[in-house]
Amino acid sequence: MLFTYKYIKHDIEKLQGFLDFLFYDVWLVAEGDFDAEKLNGNPDLKQIYIDFGNADFKWGNFFNSSIEQIYSEFEKIKDDKFKLELIDLYDANNNVEVLCNDKSKLPISYAEIKARYSDLEKAINDFYSKLYGTESPFNLDAFGQLNKKLIPSHYEAFMTDNNEEVCPFCGILPIKGNNHSYREAYDHYLPKGLYPFNALNFKNLAPMCHECNSTYKLTDDPIYEDYKKIDPLKKENNRQLAFYPYSENHPELEIKVELTSKDIKNLKPTDITLEIKSAGNEEQIESWKRVFGIEERYKALCCNKNEGLEWFNAVVDGFENAKEMGVTDFAKWVDLKLREAGRNKLSNYGFLKAQFLTECRDKGILNAST
Ligand SMILES: [Zn+2]
Incomplete structure (x- = not known):
């Protein structure tokens, strides 16, 4: 890329915070049946869970049943070694900068989880594949309305600090800034259909021109040339370094x-x-x-x-x-x-x-x- 973006702090990060809490403090330590008490470590999320349970509507039910389902799949897994490995892999999938810069760090894909625990993979995939977009439960008021409010607010703050108005990934097409009433789509730099856990991590999301996003990149993976064709046992050998869109030390090309x-x-x-x-x-x-x-x-x-x-x-x-x-x-x-x-x-x-x-x-x- 020709230049990099400056990462901005924003309220939208609280959604990834909820997901981190669920992963580390609820799912990984799953033991016994799930109930609201399992969410005691995050009172805001606990209240949302209780309110959704009382209200009985589609997205609320989806959110609650998804976190219960993933909990139940984790609860069945008695392989502590796998769970310990998953801590590092969850961290790797969310540390996009390290994955771009260090080939010894390996992400985990849905396919790898599926090969070991297919029901767990299905529960995680069903949930995470809906988190970003029009069907996301995060579009609910309780989460601050991801699509209607949080993303427009993030975009405005982002474009205030990143005001080149040129797509950094190609340098060819403009990026709509704050003088436009429309905005560019955010791209999942590491494809969200390939890797779990980072669909709402804004270090993995970057505004991109339409041509880069929807014609050329699509679901291409910057850190593997063709992930799907790689033998999982040899994936270390096929890693590729990539530019990190938020790097503070981007070289002049x-x-x-x-x-x-x-x-x-x-x-x-x-x-x-x-x-x-x-x-x-x-x-x-x-x-x-x-x-x-x-x-x-x-x-x-x-x-x-x-x-x-x-x-x-x-x-x-x-x-x-x-x-x-x-x-x-x-x-x-x-x-x-x-x-x-x-x-x-x-x-x-x-x-x-x-x-x-x-x-x-x-x-x-x-x-x-x-
Ligand atoms: Zn572009």
Whole structure:
């Protein structure tokens, strides 16, 4: 990615707090039948559970029955070693930064839980798959209305602190900021259908442009090239480092464009070689390129007649106009245009445009008589 977001603290985190409490203090230590007393450690959640029980409505019933069902499945498991392992794995699934930066840390997937305790996996999956979205019990008043209130409020605070209004994952498309009445969707960076426990962890959620989210990334996994095809026993060997969207130390990427054709008007993606470098971040760059289709999209931009070709033509045509104002040195004119193109990397694809024009100059394609 071209840059990272700043993580913000927000009330919405209390929902993950409820889930952490349920996991560590209720489900993992399940013993005997479930009742409201099991929630004594979290009086707010206990009250919500009691109120839902008295009210008898769909989402409230779903929430209560789900936490009871997961409790009951944990209660049946007498394998303390598995439960102890699960503590580390729950922590791993929620520590997205560590999973991105440390390949020795392994997440747990639904498939792995299913292979050992299929009823437990079903109970967890049934619950977690509903937590984010229009069917979430967290949309209820008692939880502060996730979709109607908490997410819009989080988005506004998020965009106040993250106001570039450009998608950091591609740098191509805008991100709607606070001057818009609509917002971008949040993406689950580690796919929520693959990994349990992090569907409402906002360190695993990031606003993303529609094209990145719904066309390219979909359910691709930044930390495994193809998780489903990996032998669970060998999964350690297939881990991939990835950029963490909230990293405070994101490297500057060096992007180079190389053209193997001088026919700029008929440029094809196969005429372009893209080199994206940052020392020590080779794997993260590969993960990013794979998940977001970066090579395809950047090459398509260079071949687009209203982008790449227009960047080129604007320099050539601009010189014709500049000549009327007494500018005579084409090389100096090109240098000026290159500096302008690269002045702001996030404006008008500056990160790519400047490199594309530099290559056109270096290849001798850019000249006044074109
Ligand atoms: Zn994007």
